[in-house]
Amino acid sequence: MRSLLVTSEYYPLIKTGGLADVCGALPPALAAQGVDARVLLPGYPAVLDAVRHTVTVAPLPDLFGGQGRLLRGRAPDDTVLYLVDAPHLFARGGGPYLDPAGQDWPDNHLRFAALSWVGAHLPAGNDGWQPQIVHAHDWQAGLAPLYLRSRPDRRPRSVVTIHNLAFQGLYPSWRMNELRLSPEHFTADGFEFHGQIGFLKAGLVFADRITTVSPTYAREIMSAEAGAGLDGLLRHRSAVVSGILNGLDTTVWDPAKDTALPAAYAANDLSGKATCKSVLQRRMRLGEARNRPLFGVVSRLTQQKGLDLLASLVPAIVRAGGQLALLGTGEPGLEATFRQAAEDHAGHVGVLIGYDEQLAHLILGGADALIVPSRFEPCGLTQLQALRYGTLPVVSRVGGLADTVIDANTAALADGAATGFVFAPSTAAALADAIGRALALFSEPDRWRSIQRRAMSRDVGWTRPAQAYRALYQDLLQADSTA
The missing domain is CATH 3.40.50.2000 (Glycogen Phosphorylase B;)
Known part of the structure; x- marks a missing residue:
């Protein structure tokens, strides 16, 4: 089973919040469950500097305003990473979303459309690897399920995970053409959200499955109070929505081995x-x-x-x-x-x-x-x-x-x-x-x-969540084989 996680953050290479922690810990946990899980990341300078053994997989000649290339390398934990090396989009200072003055990069719509596009059209490298599941995380990868729908061949199945519904990736409708989006989908039943393009909404409409990061949050976002304007859509798609509780990387967070602590301790010796x-x-x-x-x-x-x-x-x-x-x-x-x-x-x-x-x-x-x-x-x-x-x-x-x-x-x-x-x-x-x-x-x-x-004594690790994701992937692939 082959899964590609499409994400804008990955611990320990690039992090602004919990998204990075999840996308850094989930691939090795999935690997322990027999899933060949790889990660697609933007080629931020810090990421390019940190990834080991990079090789060029394929050129990306027309990537939303410039040329780039797809690289493959290894994370510190040996997870396979694909990097969108596109200097016109990612070779800059500041953070992944904000410039050095703390303002949104004005081309964020292009930067994360490019991430989503490559996730939906990942070129096969010399190892011939192609995903069976494209697992998009948050609004930054939200267009991937829609881009997948445009593929003429047999497409991978898609999953979108909502880490925080409050952040939706909203951009003016006049950017549709430069984002390679068809006006036929700019409707209330498509990616239109109050007259704007909704990256996350596109994912929620076009993904095969939707997950969020806890069962209670999955229920909460179907209410008007917590649904951020998308509760009606989520209720409509409730049959494919599930909450899978995040885990914790217990190799990083372990009081018995944590080198940041002046003294080690455990439950049996506090x-x-x-x-x-x-x-x-x-x-x-x-x-x-x-x-x-x-x-x-x-x-x-x-x-x-x-x-x-x-x-x-x-x-x-x-x-x-x-x-x-x-x-x-x-x-x-x-x-x-x-x-x-x-x-x-x-x-x-x-x-x-x-x-x-x-x-x-x-x-x-x-x-x-x-x-x-x-x-x-x-x-x-x-x-x-x-x-x-x-x-x-x-x-x-x-x-x-x-x-x-x-x-x-x-x-x-x-x-x-x-x-x-x-x-x-x-x-x-x-x-x-x-x-x-x-x-x-x-x-x-x-x-x-x-x-x-x-x-x-509570089990807060990734084993049970990874098992739940594997079961979800398996269910999708079985449904695909019988369709």
Whole structure:
């Protein structure tokens, strides 16, 4: 079984968020299930520099405004990567989507149409490899299923995975011709979305199957509240929509082997976690005290992530004897609010605006609890990391957060099932109640450690998700063979 993952990000080569983590970890997990999974990526400079043993597969002579070539090489974990080496589209500074000034690249429509086009028309190299499944990820690859429909030969089957429905890739209708799109599909039943071209909508209309990254999010996006204007389409296609929960790369996130931690620990010996806490307190200029509950945050600072809810509760956390270590970047107003909180509560609140991979690991290892108060969350990875590190998640009951954390309510505490603290609705009052319950339970060390061990025992790896994707691929191919 041969699958091509088409994506704009791939950890550890290029990353802005969870999309990279998923697309970096899923191919080797699929390989363990017998799937020959390869990845198609834009040829960003950092990617071209990092990929090993590249060879030219084929020229790409007419690629949305210039010439390019298709390269094949190996990722650090030996996954086969195909790279769209098109200097006119990808050889530039800045990030994958934004220029150095933080603005969208004005030709993003061409850049990701090119990625989708190559994904749908992948040339066979000297090994003759061709995909049976084209698995497009998010709006950046959303046109691939539509481009596949234009192939005159027997086409691969297609899957689109929604990582975040809020980002849809919308462009003016007058760009249809340069994107090689037919006006016959510019309808409400096609890729038209409120008078614009919808990259993600094209994928949702024309893909053979649609997945998203948690079962609860799959249900949520069929509602008007969470459907971002596409809920009607998703309800219409509900028979081919499924939610497959993301996993975590447990070789990267393992407190027993994590070189970013000052001390290793495991469920059967949590002593190293106390060392991690002390180091984190020093790093964030917090008072060193093992008996003070330390809440961590590793997040984009946005309204979607609910960080405004947390900001309003910082004084109450400090009054209750808690500490806060926050790492993130995002909306300027929230950045300023948390900077001010660190000044107002020196020794109790530590804030680093930006991103630091090493510090992210240290927060997961050293904090007692991790706060994830998202208003919506397709899956979430930090709560999985928190479970793995025995850092009890405090999460809102939405999306993948609801699917992965078991609330420490009376029943769950009684039967030993609790792994964290879940609250609803997404309000400051509900979050305050969950934090209050966490503070109360922290004062009972034996019960707290018991929940930590339970959290660390949860299977958060990629084996089960990869099995689900393999089953989906197999179902598609069997349906194709009997059609």
